[in-house]
Amino acid sequence: MSAENRNATPSVAAAPAREMPATARGVRTRAALVAAARVVFERDGYLDARLTDITKEAGCATGTFYTYFTNKEEVFAAVLEGARDDMMHPGMDRVDDADDPYAVLEASNRAYLTAYQRNAKLMGLMEQVAHVDPEFRRFRTERAEAFIARNARGIAELQKRSVADPDIDPVTASRALSGMVSRMAYGAFVSGEAADDGREYDLEELVYTLTRLWANALKFPDRT
Amino acid sequence: MSAENRNATPSVAAAPAREMPATARGVRTRAALVAAARVVFERDGYLDARLTDITKEAGCATGTFYTYFTNKEEVFAAVLEGARDDMMHPGMDRVDDADDPYAVLEASNRAYLTAYQRNAKLMGLMEQVAHVDPEFRRFRTERAEAFIARNARGIAELQKRSVADPDIDPVTASRALSGMVSRMAYGAFVSGEAADDGREYDLEELVYTLTRLWANALKFPDRT
Amino acid sequence: MSAENRNATPSVAAAPAREMPATARGVRTRAALVAAARVVFERDGYLDARLTDITKEAGCATGTFYTYFTNKEEVFAAVLEGARDDMMHPGMDRVDDADDPYAVLEASNRAYLTAYQRNAKLMGLMEQVAHVDPEFRRFRTERAEAFIARNARGIAELQKRSVADPDIDPVTASRALSGMVSRMAYGAFVSGEAADDGREYDLEELVYTLTRLWANALKFPDRT
Amino acid sequence: MSAENRNATPSVAAAPAREMPATARGVRTRAALVAAARVVFERDGYLDARLTDITKEAGCATGTFYTYFTNKEEVFAAVLEGARDDMMHPGMDRVDDADDPYAVLEASNRAYLTAYQRNAKLMGLMEQVAHVDPEFRRFRTERAEAFIARNARGIAELQKRSVADPDIDPVTASRALSGMVSRMAYGAFVSGEAADDGREYDLEELVYTLTRLWANALKFPDRT
C-alpha cells in the first residue's frame, strides 16, 4: 500500500496528453475546464456530456478545450485525477488498539464507505465509464486490485497470527469480501437500490453489518 | 422466487413493443434479427452496435428492423428474453439432504455461478447496458432484488432454526452476500480480472470459497 | 496500346469504395452526385469544394453523399472514371498512309491535343489534385507513363526501320517529347499561359509546331 | 531575361507585406522563421504546413509569426526569395566557343538542370503551390516566361544566322522546348517518375538527350 502507486501513475489514461499550461492564466483555464467537466459529467453522465457543454460551463470557447485535452476521455481522466487520492487512500482514523483486528477492520470499512459516499457521484461515473471505455476499465480494475491486494495481505497476516480461518485462500477471500463491500457501497450510495424499501441506507448499519459479516467469514475469534 | 416479475408483458423493458409477427415468415425474420442482435451485441458491445450491423448480420434490409422493433433497446430486451429463464432460475441439482444448510447453499451458489458462466457474455452486456440505459438499470435491479429477496428469506429461515447468526439483519446480509457472489461472478467470467495473476479462475474453488465465506459469515454451525 | 490497363484498374484510387447501388434510384442518385461533383470541382477547384456544395448541387441531403462515397477523393475518382476512356485513348483518325511516320505522328498529336482540349477543365483539375493527393499523383503518373511507353515503342520501331535517329535512347526521348506535348497542352488549354501575348492558341499551329519539332528531333527523313 | 520582375517589391507575391525588422533581434527572428518555414514546407508540403509548426520549428511563439508575416503565402514568398536568384539565373559555365550553338545550348541546359536539382525540393513546392494559390501561379508563370523569352530570342538569333529551321515560330518552339526541359527536370528531380524503371536519372544522360533533341528539333547543322 502507501506510496508505491502514488507517483507511478501520474495520469489515468496513457493518452498522449497535452502538456500542462505554462502560464497562470492557462492553469486557471484548465482548472475551470476540469471543474466544469465534473459538473457536466455528474449532471448528464459521461455519454451524454458534450464537449461544448463543458466549455460552455467553463465559460470559454470550444477551441479552448483542445488546448488542454484531446477528447472526452482525457478530461475525464483529469477529473478523476482530482479525486484520486481521496478515493485511493481514504484517510483512516487512528485505531486505538491496533491489535484488535475487528476494530481495525471496522475503521477500514468505515473509511472506505465514507470516502465512497463523499465521491459517490464520481464513483458512479467511474462505474459507468468503466463499462464504456476500456482505458478506464483498466483504471477501475487497478484501483480494485489495489484494495484487494492490500486486504489480502491483511488476511494473510491474520492467518499467520491464527486469528483468521486458515482454510481459505487469502487472495480469493479478499477478492470476495472486498467485492462485497464495494458492491454494497455502490448499491447504497450510487444506485440507491433500496430506495423502494422505504428504508434509507444508514452508514453505521452498513459498517456494522459488513464488518460483522467479514469478521465472521474469516472466523475472527469472539471478542470478549 | 415467485411470480412477481412474470406478468403479462413479455418484454423486459416497458417500451411500447411492436406486436409479435402474424405470419410464419415474420416469425422467422424476427428470430433472425434477435439472433443477429445477440451476435452483434456480444461482438461490438451495446453502444457500438449499429442497427444496420444487426440487419446485415440477419441478412435483411434496414427497414425490416422496424417491422419488429422500435429501437435498439427493444431488440436488446428481446435478446435478454431468450436467456431470461436460465438467468433467473438457474436449475439447481437436487440436494440429497435438504436439511444440511451448507449443502443447500453450496448447490445454490454452484447453480448461480454456472448459469452466470453459461451466459457470461450476456451478463457482461447486461451490466454495460444497465450503466447506460435506465430502462435496463431497472431490469437488472429487479433481477438482483429477486435473488436478494430469495436469499434473505433463506437467511431468516435459518435464523429461526437457530443455525444462523441472529444479530444480523437478514435483508442487509443477503444484500451483502448476494452482492459478493454476483460481483465475484462478474469478475471471474466477464472481466477476467485475475488474468494477470497467472491463475485461471477455477469454478470449484470459487464455489468452495464463496460458500465457506458465506457460511462462516452467517455462523453456520460446524459440520460434524 | 490496347486493353491492358483498361480492366486492370477499375477504380482510380484503391480506396475501399462503397459498393455500387442496387436499385435504379440508387444509380440515378449516384450519377447525380458524380455530375454535381464535376460541376463543383470545375467551378471551385478540388480544394475549395465542400461536400455539402456537391450534395446541394446534386439536390440531395448531406448524408446521401456517404451512401456512395467515403470522401472527396472518392467522388473525384468517380468523376475521372467518367472521362477516363476519352483521356486515355483519344480516338485517332484513320491515317491513310500508315507508312508515313510524319502523318501518323501528326494524327496522334492532334488526337491527343483534341482530347486534352475537350477535357481541359478536368485535366487542370487532375493536375491540381495530383499536386495535393498522393493517390492521384500515382494515377497521373500512370497515365503519363502509358503514353510514354506507347510512344517509346513507336520510336524504337522507327529506329529499327532507320527512320529515326539511332543515337537516342527511345524511352528518354519519349519521356522528353511526350512531356513537351503534354506540357504544351496544359499551357495552352488549361493555364492559358500565352493569353497576355495577345495571341490565342491555335490548335493547328500547335499541332504543326509540335509535330515538326518532334519529327526533327528524331531526325525523320525529309518528306519528298 | 531582364529587369521586369525586379522592381521595388522584394516579395514574390504582391501581398501587403510587413516591413522588414528594425532591430537586430528582429532580423534574427525573421530569419529563423523563414528557415523554419522552408524546413516545414519541404517536410510537410505547403498545404499541410501549419503556422504553429513553423513557429515551433523556429523556436518562437505563435504570435511572433504575425510580427513579420501576415499569412502562409507571405512566408512562402520569403522562402522563395532566398533561392530566387539561383533559380532564375543559374550560373552558366563560360563556353569556350560561343559560336558553337550546340555547346552553348548544352551548357545552358546543364546549368538549368543543375540549378533545378539543387533546388529540387523547392521547385516541387513551387509547383504544388502554383496549383493552389493564384498568386504563386503568376510567379511561376513569370519565371517560365522569362526562360521562354530568353530562349525564343536565342532561337530567333540562330534562325537569322541560318543555323536553325526557319519554318518554325521561335516563340512557340521555345515554349515547347523549354517546357520539354522543365517538365523533364521535374520528372527527374522532384517526382522521381522513373524510379520503377530501375534506372536512376543520370544528369549527363539527361543533358545529352535533351540537348540533342533540342538541336535536332531546330535542325542545327551537323557538327563536323
Next chain:
DNA sequence: GATGAATGAGGATTCATTCAT
C-alpha cells in the same frame, strides 16, 4: 412483409488570427 435509399440533426475537431501580459 421486405427493401434499401434518403434524410438531416447533432457533435467533434481544426487552425488561422487576435490580444492582453
Next chain:
DNA sequence: CATGAATGAATCCTCATTCAT
C-alpha cells in the same frame, strides 16, 4: 518585440429513422 492562451467559424461525418417501391 515576444509570448502563448483564447477564439469560433467552418466542415466533416455518423446513424437512427422514414418511406416510396
